[in-house]
Amino acid sequence: MADFLTDKPANLQRAFLVGVQTDDMAADEGAELLGELKELVENLRITVARTTLVRLRHANPAMLLGSGKAAEIIELAKADEVDVIIFDKALSPAQQRNWEEQSGLAVIDRQEVILEIFADRAQTREAILQVALARMEYSLPRLTRAWTHLSRQRGKGALGGEGETQLEQDRRIVRDRIAHLKRELVNVVQQRDVQRRKRQRIPVPTCSIVGYTNAGKSTLLNTLTGAQVLAADKLFATLDPTTRQLVLRGNQKVLVTDTVGFIRRLPHDLVEAFKATLEEVIVADFLVHVLDVTNPNVEQHHATTLSVLQELGAAEKTTLTVFNKIDAATPAMLQRARALVPDALFVSARTREGLDALEERCLELIAEANTSTELVVPHARYDVIARLHEVGHVQAEEQQDDGVHLRGRFPPTQAAFFAPFVVKR
Structure with missing residues (x-):
């Protein structure tokens, strides 16, 4: 069976990144997103040979970009001897296919990069199933990319030739696989619900740590609870929700769950596939929204997290906003953060500064609910x-x-x- 996700070389080493700035975006948003894409790609251990930001006024249905700009990018990509062209904007299956036919290179978009990172990071059975489901749903409309080499074999008979017959067989296989994965996920989620109900027999308050990826959520969980959750300086360092017990003053216990980091342009299908993992957000008594106070794009990160919470149906949850990494912040950064969320707390998960105030506020939230x-x-x-x-x-x-x-x-x-x-x- 063909590789349903892509027809690209198995080992991509050099990439040309293409960002897009449209009229409906903030002035520097295209450049910021392109920088984020670069970090995502480097997380896949692919060298970024070149980046370019294209001003796009009207999307071309065939190639997204105009023919002249497309030819220029292809020429530069070949001069740099890259293996893959990566777009920060989503490409339709037809646009992806047209780019690959004209360039002779692998061409992917931000969504496929994120899928690859998620596949690389998934550890638990549930996360592995969720990633597999998202990849299959992404690949289904793109199966023709794997069969372009059979295009000359299409006949005029009722079956349309060997290539088309094989393509239809593979589509059925993918659809069957999607149905199977969904059934498996239902079973896994049911098992997790049983475990959750067991925890709730003694109703300990629950809290979920949410926020933009790489904001320091796992480090905060480790510092608060003494857990040993992976806390690496890279996007999507951990996908699997981890729950640990935190004992507050007066022996008040609370279960704290670390969740997958959010990101701008997180593919909608991926949010849907990860609803089961993010259910910990929905059922939590309150949320701790962690932001990196040193990040120049903190306002966008704040807005993105609120948008994803809205999509999850958790926008009305009691939420405690926490600006992390104050040990590395300048006075201007702190002032900017206070203007963004006036009632937020300021902490350093690394040095423990401000964590006493955070724990006291958690106690207050629990007390208010009881x-x-x-x-x-x-x-x-x-x-x-x-x-x-x-x-x-x-x-x-x-x-x-x-x-x-x-x-x-x-x-x-x-x-x-x-x-x-x-x-x-």
Whole structure:
């Protein structure tokens, strides 16, 4: 069976990147996105030989760019002896095919680069299935790229010739594979739902860390919880959601989940394929939105994350905005961040500066969601006291003759359990 994703050489080493600036984009947005594409491509260990930014007023249906500009780019690409031309803007299957026929080179777009990175990073069964599904759905309308070498074999009979017959067979195989992957994903998601329900039997508050890729989310999770999550300085360093327990003041526990980083122009199909992974965002009690305060594009990163949360149906979640990497920030960077989100917190996951304030704010958010209650528990019922510490936030505890007096905030779902000991609400 052909390689359904591409017909390009297996080992691409040199790339020519083409960015696009359109009239509806901010003045420097095309250049910023091209720089981001360069980082994405280098994450695939491909050398970027040349980049160019094209001003595009009207898209050409056949090639996206005009014929003169296309010829110029092809000439430069061949002079630089590159293996692949990569567009920052999505190419239609027909445009991709036309570019490859005219250039004799592999031609891909930003979406395919991201798919390749996701495939390289996926570790768990669920993430591997999600990447495979996204790649298959991307490749289906592009299968003709794998069969252009059979174009001369098409006959005039009812079946259309050997090439067309094989192409139709492969389309059926891909459609069957897509259906199979979707069924497998349903099973994996059901298993994860069972695990989540087990966690919720003792309703510990949950929080998801979200944000633009490479903002320091995994480092923050590691620092807060002592976890050992991969925290590398590269885009999409980790795809699989990782959940760890954080113990706050008063023995208040919260489950913190690190999620895949967001990015501008994240392919819509990929967001759909990763809905199951990002469900941790939807079911969390609150979100911690991490931003890199030193990044010159922090405003765009903030807007992108809010846009993806909107698409996930999580835009109304209680969200705590945190600017990370303040140890490397200048006063101008901090001022810019305060103007963007006035009530944000400022931390350094590397030096731990500001993390006490972050933990206190998490405690406040948990407390706001719970009911304030006073209880008296008999001395003999330390099982009740232990459970209250486990499921809620005990604000005060005092030993008296008639029992242990406690004041705190506890989830409404636990009301029936501690009702016999309540003295004041």
